[in-house]
Amino acid sequence: MSGEQPFIEIKRSIAGGDFAIAGNISSETKTILQQTGLPPVFIRRVVIACYEAEMNVVIHAYRGTFTTQIYSDRILVVVDDEGPGIPDVSLAFQEGYSTAPPHIREMGFGAGYGLSNMKKCSNQIAVDTRVGEGTRVTMVFYLNSSP
Numbered sequence: 001m002s003g004e005q006p007f008i009e010i011k012r013s014i015a016g017g018d019f020a021i022a023g024n025i026s027s028e029t030k031t032i033l034q035q036t037g038l039p040p041v042f043i044r045r046v047v048i049a050c051y052e053a054e055m056n057v058v059i060h061a062y063r064g065t066f067t068t069q070i071y072s073d074r075i076l077v078v079v080d081d082e083g084p085g086i087p088d089v090s091l092a093f094q095e096g097y098s099t100a101p102p103h104i105r106e107m108g109f110g111a112g113y114g115l116s117n118m119k120k121c122s123n124q125i126a127v128d129t130r131v132g133e134g135t136r137v138t139m140v141f142y143l144n145s146s147p
Protein backbone atom coordinates (compact mmCIF):
# COMPACT_ATOMS: atom_id res chain seq x y z
CA MET A 1 0.00 0.00 0.00
CA SER A 2 2.91 2.39 0.63
CA GLY A 3 3.82 4.54 -2.34
CA GLU A 4 0.37 4.16 -3.86
CA GLN A 5 -0.78 7.50 -5.23
CA PRO A 6 -4.37 8.73 -4.75
CA PHE A 7 -6.43 9.67 -7.82
CA ILE A 8 -7.39 12.94 -6.19
CA GLU A 9 -6.02 14.82 -3.20
CA ILE A 10 -7.82 17.81 -1.72
CA LYS A 11 -5.98 19.87 0.91
CA ARG A 12 -7.60 22.81 2.68
CA SER A 13 -7.00 24.88 5.80
CA ILE A 14 -9.60 25.26 8.53
CA ALA A 15 -9.92 28.44 10.57
CA GLY A 16 -10.87 27.89 14.19
CA GLY A 17 -13.83 29.96 15.36
CA ASP A 18 -14.87 31.14 11.90
CA PHE A 19 -18.52 30.13 11.69
CA ALA A 20 -19.12 32.15 8.51
CA ILE A 21 -17.15 29.59 6.47
CA ALA A 22 -17.58 26.57 8.75
CA GLY A 23 -18.71 23.54 6.77
CA ASN A 24 -17.42 24.84 3.43
CA ILE A 25 -14.71 22.20 3.13
CA SER A 26 -17.22 19.40 3.68
CA SER A 27 -19.56 20.96 1.09
CA GLU A 28 -16.75 21.19 -1.43
CA THR A 29 -15.74 17.60 -0.70
CA LYS A 30 -19.35 16.53 -1.30
CA THR A 31 -19.41 18.27 -4.69
CA ILE A 32 -16.13 16.65 -5.73
CA LEU A 33 -17.27 13.19 -4.60
CA GLN A 34 -20.55 13.59 -6.49
CA GLN A 35 -18.57 14.35 -9.66
CA THR A 36 -16.65 11.07 -9.27
CA GLY A 37 -19.90 9.12 -9.57
CA LEU A 38 -19.39 7.24 -6.31
CA PRO A 39 -22.58 5.76 -4.77
CA PRO A 40 -24.68 8.39 -2.93
CA VAL A 41 -24.95 6.20 0.18
CA PHE A 42 -21.17 6.03 0.37
CA ILE A 43 -20.75 9.77 -0.25
CA ARG A 44 -23.29 10.49 2.46
CA ARG A 45 -21.39 8.71 5.21
CA VAL A 46 -18.08 10.27 4.15
CA VAL A 47 -19.55 13.78 4.09
CA ILE A 48 -21.29 13.41 7.48
CA ALA A 49 -17.99 12.37 9.05
CA CYS A 50 -16.10 15.17 7.25
CA TYR A 51 -18.58 17.75 8.50
CA GLU A 52 -18.27 16.58 12.12
CA ALA A 53 -14.46 16.59 11.89
CA GLU A 54 -14.37 20.03 10.27
CA MET A 55 -16.74 21.47 12.89
CA ASN A 56 -14.69 20.04 15.73
CA VAL A 57 -11.70 22.07 14.57
CA VAL A 58 -13.84 25.20 14.13
CA ILE A 59 -15.40 24.78 17.58
CA HIS A 60 -12.64 23.29 19.69
CA ALA A 61 -9.29 24.16 18.06
CA TYR A 62 -7.42 27.18 16.67
CA ARG A 63 -6.59 26.12 13.13
CA GLY A 64 -6.16 22.98 11.14
CA THR A 65 -5.65 21.26 7.82
CA PHE A 66 -8.14 18.99 6.12
CA THR A 67 -6.81 16.45 3.63
CA THR A 68 -8.92 14.07 1.59
CA GLN A 69 -7.36 11.39 -0.61
CA ILE A 70 -9.47 9.39 -3.02
CA TYR A 71 -8.16 5.92 -3.97
CA SER A 72 -9.80 3.28 -6.14
CA ASP A 73 -11.08 1.30 -3.13
CA ARG A 74 -11.23 3.85 -0.32
CA ILE A 75 -11.19 7.46 0.86
CA LEU A 76 -8.73 8.64 3.46
CA VAL A 77 -9.44 11.79 5.48
CA VAL A 78 -6.87 13.35 7.80
CA VAL A 79 -7.81 16.36 9.92
CA ASP A 80 -4.90 17.82 11.79
CA ASP A 81 -5.24 20.74 14.19
CA GLU A 82 -3.38 23.03 16.48
CA GLY A 83 -5.48 23.30 19.59
CA PRO A 84 -6.01 22.26 23.19
CA GLY A 85 -5.93 18.52 22.44
CA ILE A 86 -8.24 15.97 24.07
CA PRO A 87 -7.31 14.89 27.62
CA ASP A 88 -9.52 11.76 27.63
CA VAL A 89 -10.28 10.38 24.17
CA SER A 90 -12.62 7.57 25.26
CA LEU A 91 -14.67 10.08 27.25
CA ALA A 92 -14.77 12.37 24.20
CA PHE A 93 -16.24 9.48 22.14
CA GLN A 94 -19.12 9.02 24.61
CA GLU A 95 -22.43 10.21 23.22
CA GLY A 96 -23.59 13.35 24.99
CA TYR A 97 -20.16 14.31 26.31
CA SER A 98 -19.19 17.84 25.30
CA THR A 99 -17.07 20.66 26.63
CA ALA A 100 -18.69 23.17 24.25
CA PRO A 101 -19.48 26.42 26.10
CA PRO A 102 -22.98 27.97 26.18
CA HIS A 103 -22.45 30.35 23.22
CA ILE A 104 -21.56 27.35 21.02
CA ARG A 105 -24.62 25.40 22.22
CA GLU A 106 -26.82 28.38 21.38
CA MET A 107 -25.67 27.94 17.77
CA GLY A 108 -26.89 24.34 17.86
CA PHE A 109 -23.56 22.60 18.33
CA GLY A 110 -22.16 20.81 21.34
CA ALA A 111 -24.61 17.91 21.66
CA GLY A 112 -21.61 15.64 22.03
CA TYR A 113 -22.38 13.31 19.13
CA GLY A 114 -19.73 14.33 16.61
CA LEU A 115 -17.03 11.77 17.37
CA SER A 116 -19.49 8.89 17.79
CA ASN A 117 -21.03 9.85 14.43
CA MET A 118 -17.59 9.85 12.83
CA LYS A 119 -16.97 6.39 14.27
CA LYS A 120 -20.30 5.10 12.91
CA CYS A 121 -19.78 6.57 9.46
CA SER A 122 -16.17 5.45 8.94
CA ASN A 123 -14.59 2.00 8.67
CA GLN A 124 -11.58 3.05 10.75
CA ILE A 125 -10.95 6.06 12.94
CA ALA A 126 -7.85 7.03 14.89
CA VAL A 127 -7.48 10.03 17.18
CA ASP A 128 -3.93 11.08 18.02
CA THR A 129 -3.83 13.97 20.42
CA ARG A 130 -1.46 15.87 22.67
CA VAL A 131 -2.88 18.14 25.33
CA GLY A 132 -1.79 21.72 24.71
CA GLU A 133 -0.63 20.94 21.16
CA GLY A 134 -3.36 19.53 18.99
CA THR A 135 -5.26 16.61 17.54
CA ARG A 136 -5.09 14.49 14.43
CA VAL A 137 -8.12 12.51 13.33
CA THR A 138 -7.62 9.90 10.62
CA MET A 139 -10.61 8.19 9.00
CA VAL A 140 -10.79 5.52 6.33
CA PHE A 141 -13.91 4.76 4.28
CA TYR A 142 -13.91 1.59 2.21
CA LEU A 143 -16.08 1.69 -0.86
CA ASN A 144 -17.14 -1.93 -0.72
CA SER A 145 -17.68 -2.27 2.99
CA SER A 146 -20.36 -0.75 5.21
CA PRO A 147 -19.11 0.64 8.55
Ligand SMILES: Nc1ncnc2c1ncn2[C@@H]1O[C@H](COP(=O)(O)OP(=O)(O)OP(=O)(O)O)[C@@H](O)[C@H]1O
Pocket residue numbers: 052056057059060061081083084085086092093097098099100108109110111112113114115116135
Ligand atom coordinates in the same frame (compact mmCIF):
# COMPACT_ATOMS: atom_id res chain seq x y z
N1 LIG B 1 -10.32 18.74 17.52
C1 LIG B 1 -10.59 18.79 18.83
N2 LIG B 1 -9.77 19.49 19.67
C2 LIG B 1 -10.02 19.54 20.99
N3 LIG B 1 -11.06 18.91 21.59
C3 LIG B 1 -11.89 18.20 20.81
C4 LIG B 1 -11.71 18.10 19.41
N4 LIG B 1 -12.69 17.30 18.90
C5 LIG B 1 -13.43 16.93 19.95
N5 LIG B 1 -12.96 17.46 21.11
C6 LIG B 1 -13.48 17.24 22.48
O1 LIG B 1 -14.31 16.08 22.47
C7 LIG B 1 -15.64 16.44 22.89
C8 LIG B 1 -16.65 15.58 22.13
O2 LIG B 1 -16.58 15.89 20.72
P1 LIG B 1 -17.88 15.61 19.84
O3 LIG B 1 -17.57 16.02 18.45
O4 LIG B 1 -18.33 14.21 20.07
O5 LIG B 1 -18.96 16.57 20.49
P2 LIG B 1 -19.09 18.15 20.42
O6 LIG B 1 -18.20 18.70 19.34
O7 LIG B 1 -18.87 18.70 21.78
O8 LIG B 1 -20.61 18.33 20.02
P3 LIG B 1 -21.27 18.02 18.58
O9 LIG B 1 -20.20 17.38 17.74
O10 LIG B 1 -22.41 17.09 18.83
O11 LIG B 1 -21.67 19.36 18.05
C9 LIG B 1 -15.73 17.92 22.62
O12 LIG B 1 -16.72 18.55 23.39
C10 LIG B 1 -14.32 18.40 23.00
O13 LIG B 1 -14.17 18.45 24.38
Ligand SMILES: [Mg+2]
Pocket residue numbers: 052055056110113114115
Ligand atom coordinates in the same frame (compact mmCIF):
# COMPACT_ATOMS: atom_id res chain seq x y z
MG1 LIG C 1 -18.26 17.82 17.46
